[in-house]
Amino acid sequence: MTQAQISQPKIKLWMAAIKPPMYSVAIMPVWVGTALAFAEKKVFDVTVFCTFLVGAILILAWENISNDVFDSETGIDKNKHHSLVNLTGNKQLIFWLGNLCLIAGLSEILAIAIWQQDPTVFGIVLVACGLGYIYQGPPFRLGYQGLGEILCFFAFGPLVVTAAYYSQTQTWSMTSLAASVIVGIPTSLILFCSHFHQVKDDIAAGKRSPIVRLGTAKGSQLLTWFTGSIFPLTLLFVLCGIFPVWTLLSWLSLPYAFKLCRHVQQNHHQPEKVSNCKFIAVKVHFWSCLLFGLGFMI
Structure with missing residues (x-):
């Protein structure tokens, strides 16, 4: 597996390190919250939406970049050739690049707070950033205790x-x-x-991820x-009159x-296949x- 990773063209390793598809994690919560605001209050401020979106993407970039830095300190990424730290060989550069993304992202959210003369949004996002840090950052590293999914749920939900x-x-x-x-x-x-x-790398680094704790078979169950809980929950909220029926889309x-x-x-x-x-x-x-x-917009 390691040899296969090394032989990949550099561009593929860089794309794997940057993880473009993962940025839907930042985009979708902003989209859903904005769509719901339109459904309930018939308001849609394009400038605020776009500013929030850019800020969320930059903050997620910080989290992804800093995770590579923090993982490089534990040795868990020694076989991960698409780690930004391993690709550049310069941990300090990647660390400060991540901090720059954080500052830029928070500046976008701060701009919204200043426009509206209301610090609430900035405060909520700061709390989300705090959860993002304690997930992987020292001395907390709660992701290594198997709590990453819970932190992720609250931060991005x-x-x-x-x-x-x-x-x-x-x-x-x-x-x-509810949304x-x-x-x-x-x-x-x-x-x-x-x-x-x-799993092997996690065990070697002392990371007690849910799959390490459960095993891959129970984890798959x-x-x-x-995964299945998403759909009946949506239906339940529709039947309770909380969501419009169009959310069943x-x-x-x-x-x-x-x-x-x-x-x-x-x-x-089978690690290579999964x-x-x-x-x-x-x-x-x-x-x-x-x-x-x-569904909310409709």
Whole structure:
């Protein structure tokens, strides 16, 4: 596996390090929160939406970059040739590049707070950044204790969706909290799927990821329930009158959910074959959240 990674063209390693598809994790919570604001309050400030979107993407870039830095300190990425630190051989450069992304991203959110003369959105995003740091950063490294999925759920679910809604309306909404659950679950799903192919490296570095704790077989079974919960939950909220019926458009992403569960169940014990499952999870996340938000807009 390591030799195959080394032989890849440099451009492929760089693309794997940058992870462009993963940035839907930053985009979708902002989209859903904004769509819900439009549905409830009939407001849509394009400038605020675009500014928040850029800020969220930059902050996620910081998290991804800093995770490579922090992982390089534990040795867990020694076989990961698409790590930014391993590609450049310059940990300090990558560290400060990540900090620059964080400062730029927070500046975007701060601009919204200044325009609106309301620090609420900035405060919520700061809390989300704090969760992002304690996930992987020293001395906390809670991701190494198997808590990453929980932190991910709250950071990219309740916090960012609520902040995006508030940035448009300057009010609170219980519906946005319910919607944030539907966004948070598939976001955590991506992180959960990223563990299946690196069990040996995780164990060697002392990382007690959920897959290390459960084993790949039980992990694949939990994945099925985890993935499947998105759709009945959406239906439940529709039946309760919390979501409009059009949010059931998100069920059109079911083929990707079936593909993900089937792929992991068949290959959970084969690292090279299961390593791409997180990208299938990204498709589940992207399409379910895109169609979910579209349901609110309609």
